[in-house]
């Protein structure tokens with residue numbers, strides 16, 4: 555491998571690591587919002603898991619994947635994991651939430 559190629563490999567790996575940090579930060583932000591929505595939905599009598607909404611959100615991830623030229627099946631799996639993690643946090647937030655003043 556030439557010195558030029560080794561330099562390029564280093565650059566690419568640095569870019570990948572930066573992107574990984576951004577992905578984690580964005581997922582953390584999304585999960586924080588999902589947690590916040592839990593008690594609001596509970597007060598509105600809505601379940602943490604809403605199948606119609608999940609279908610819509612997953613379809614959007616998959617459409618976006620297609621428009622970026624990547625496999626929508628990858629995003630089906632990723633979105634399912636991210637959504638399930640958010641729903642778990644919602645349930646925990648509902649259990650932890652103080653009872654509303656009547």
Ligand SMILES: C=C(O[C@@H]1C=C(C(=O)O)C=C[C@H]1O)C(=O)O
Nearest residue numbers: 588602603604607608611637640
């Ligand atoms: C965040 C919500 O709650 C759940 C999580 C969703 C998500 O992570 O996108 C979508 C629907 C619900 O199953 C919501 O109702 O908007």
